[in-house]
Amino acid sequence: MRLLVATNNQGKLGEILSLLAPLQLEIVSPGLLNLHLEVEEHGSTYAENACLKAVAFARMSGLPALADDSGLEVDALDGAPGIHSARFSPLPNATDTDRRARLLEQLKKLPRPWKAHFHCTVAIATPTGKVRFAHGDCPGEIIPVERGTNGFGYDPVFLLPQVSRTMAELSMEEKNRLSHRARAIQAAIPILQSMLLEPPPTPS
Secondary structure, three states, X not given: OEXXXXXXXXXXXXXXXXXXXXXXXXXXXXXXXXXXXXXXXOOOOHHHHHHHHHHHHHHHHOOOEEEEEEEEEEHHHOOOEHHHHHHOOOOOOOOHHHHHHHHHHHHOOOOOOEEEEEEXXXXXXXXXXXXXXXXXXXXXXXXXXXXOOOOOOOHHHEEEOOOOEEHHHOOHHHHHHHOHHHXXXXXXXXXXXXXXXXXXXXXX
């Protein structure tokens, strides 16, 4: 059975491929299929955005597709940037560095600690339109100075107090035990197995 990981984000793709590696599935990426698809994430929730991507890629490829939507929610900013995490900077063609800079600019006048958590919702869609979801969270706090060179996004300023390191200071193995995406994928694995192992419907 083949499963398409529906993302064009190379950092995210690497994490998901690593998390799904133990499954007896052929995991494929959009690039491997020469599939070029940009899905507008206009949903109002993580689940809606993940569903939009999973359904679009499943229909386009004819394969079951897994997509996720994730975000950073900072208590002091009333949950922002949230579902707008990837679009948090107003700069055109903003980079991860730009987004982190905007986050720290908004936080610098507010008292610490800047409690926060990462959230991830995974959607699994079949070409026929069936969709199921799984979720994961990772609590932590934002720090004012970047640390670490691994990961992507807000990882260098997201501290996990239980290990006294940022997400960007973790190895892939450690991140795949602790991160929001790891927890969502782990929750999705039984769903994924049941969906992909279901026998096809009997023709009427």
